[in-house]
Each structure stands twice: as C-alpha cells, then as structure tokens.
Amino acid sequence: MSGALTPTRDHGRAGTGIADVLRDEILRGVHPPGTRIRQEDLAARHTTSRLPVREALRLLESEGLVTLVANSGAWVSRLTLAECEELYLVRERIEPVLLGLSAPLLTPADLDELDGLADLMEGADAEEFLVHDRAFHLLTYAPARTVMLGDTVVGLWNRTHHYRRAFVAAAHARHDGAAHHDHRLLVAALRRGDAEEAAHVLERHIRRTRIELERHPEIFDADAALR
Numbered sequence: 001m002s003g004a005l006t007p008t009r010d011h012g013r014a015g016t017g018i019a020d021v022l023r024d025e026i027l028r029g030v031h032p033p034g035t036r037i038r039q040e041d042l043a044a045r046h047t048t049s050r051l052p053v054r055e056a057l058r059l060l061e062s063e064g065l066v067t068l069v070a071n072s073g074a075w076v077s078r079l080t081l082a083e084c085e086e087l088y089l090v091r092e093r094i095e096p097v098l099l100g101l102s103a104p105l106l107t108p109a110d111l112d113e114l115d116g117l118a119d120l121m122e123g124a125d126a127e128e129f130l131v132h133d134r135a136f137h138l139l140t141y142a143p144a145r146t147v148m149l150g151d152t153v154v155g156l157w158n159r160t161h162h163y164r165r166a167f168v169a170a171a172h173a174r175h176d177g178a179a180h181h182d183h184r185l186l187v188a189a190l191r192r193g194d195a196e197e198a199a200h201v202l203e204r205h206i207r208r209t210r211i212e213l214e215r216h217p218e219i220f221d222a223d224a225a226l227r
Contacts, residue, residue, distance in 0.1 A: 015055025018046050022056060026065050026076055027161050033078030037066065064159040077159070081213070081220045084163050088210035091156050095206060096199035098141050098149050103195035105143030111191055114139060118183040126172045130165055136183060140190070166219045167209055178208060 022042070025031055042053045057074050060066035067077045079087070117136040121129050134157065144150060171179065182205040189198035213219065 014046070014048055014052035015059065018042060018048070018052055018056035019059045021046075023060060023063070023065060023158070026060075027158060029162065029165060031076045033076050033162050035076045037074040037076065039074070063155055079159070079163065079220070081217050084160060084213060084220070085210060087156055087160050088206060088213070091153070091160075092203050092206045092210070094149060094156075095137075095141075095153055096203045098144055098146065098153055099199050099202055100195050101146065101149075102141050102144035103190055103198055104193075106140070106190060110139060110143070111187060114183075114187045114190070118180070118187060121183065122180050126165070126169045129168055129172070130161075133168075133179070140186070163213055163219060164209065166216070167212055170212070170216065179205070182208075 022031075022037070031037070037057065039050050039053045039057070042056070043050050046052070057066055057068060061068050061074075065077055067075050069075070114136060117132050117139070121132045121136070124132055138154070138157075141150060141153060182201055186198055186201045186205070189195075189201060
C-alpha cells in the first residue's frame with residue numbers, strides 16, 4: 001500500500017518545489033500580473049511531467065498568485081484598483097492585530113535587526129527597498145503564534161506585492177521619505193514596549209500606501225493591457 005502512494009507524494013513534493021520557484025519569480029517581478037504561464041514550459045524547465053506543474057499551479061491559485069481558467073490556461077493574477085483597495089483595507093485592520101500579538105515577544109536582538117533594516121532601506125534603490133521592507137515587517141510579526149492570522153497576512157502581502165512595487169518606484173522618484181519616518185517611529189514604539197502606539201503607526205503606514213495607490217489608477221490600467 002505504501003508503495004502505491006509514493007508517486008502521489010513525489011508529485012506533491014515536486015509541485016511544492018515548482019511552486020516555490022514560481023512564487024519567488026512572481027514576487028520579484030519576473031512574471032508581471034497578466035503573464036501567461038504555460039504548463040509545458042514549466043514541465044520542460046523542471047524536467048518533470050505536467051502533474052507536479054498542475055499541483056504547483058493549484059497551490060499558487062489558492063494563494064491568489066495565479067488564476068486558472070478552465071480549458072484555457074493559467075495567468076499571473078492581477079488586481080483591479082477596487083480589489084487592491086479592498087485587500088489594503090483588510091491589511092489595515094488585521095496587521096495591527098498581528099503586531100499586537102507579536103510585539104511583547106520581540107527580543108532586543110530583533111529590535112536591533114529592525115533598526116539595521118531601517119538603515120538599509122534609507123540607502124536602498126526601489127527594488128532593494130522592497131526586499132528590506134518585506135523583511136522588516138515580517139520580522140515584526142514573526143514571534144506571534146497564530147492559527148491563521150500570520151499566513152493570512154503573508155498571503156495579502158504576496159497578492160499586493162506587484163502594486164507595492166509600483167508605489168515604491170513612484171515614491172523613490174519623488175524622494176518621499178514618509179515610509180522611512182514610519183519605520184523609525186515603529187521601532188521606537190516597540191522599544192518603549194508601547195504595542196498600542198506601534199499598531200497605530202502601522203495602520204497609518206498601510207493606509208498611506210492605499211491612498212497613494214488610489215491616486216495612480218494607471219498602474220492597474222497597465223496591468224489590464226497585459227491580458
């Protein structure tokens with residue numbers, strides 16, 4: 001019986017590995033929203049059959065990163081402005097809750113690392129900023145032990161990542177330092193042990209990005225043109 005289950009387990013492991021690679025590429029902007037994903041290309045690239053590829057695409061579909069259309073194919077998911085606004089509204093509400101759970105568990109070493117990441121962001125270009133910013137915020141949440149909140153937050157980050165990239169590029173172009181100021185305020189509140197103030201700073205931080213994205217509908221029009 002165990003031998004009969006081995007191919008399924010192998011396909012599952014292979015599918016997870018393919019999903020990890022494709023997820024990373026989507027988040028790095030290698031495959032922008034609206035990009036067609038061809039199963040045969042993925043299978044050839046990973047030297048595998050289409051079964052693990054289908055497993056990978058189903059996994060990424062469950063995360064909101066890939067859209068599967070019956071009898072048509074797979075595409076990197078894109079958001080309309082209204083959909084992105086909704087996801088940011090959810091982030092505004094739940095990320096401060098997650099931070100409140102995590103803040104008392106952050107160690108002095110964690111806080112020092114957050115200060116270091118804040119330093120790196122101030123001298124980074126737009127793409128480097130995205131990497132350090134993600135590491136910064138996910139570190140503030142890392143100590144919390146949750147049933148689903150942590151995974152939900154990471155999923156929301158992944159689904160909105162492309163649009164954050166566009167926002168960050170625009171902010172760098174106009175030399176907007178508001179995000180750096182927020183990061184410093186957030187670390188200072190965490191060092192004081194003031195989780196409530198840290199949550200308020202975070203909520204304003206997320207809201208600012210949402211409002212700025214609302215002012216740039218052309219970002220979403222450009223995505224539509226890719227379909």
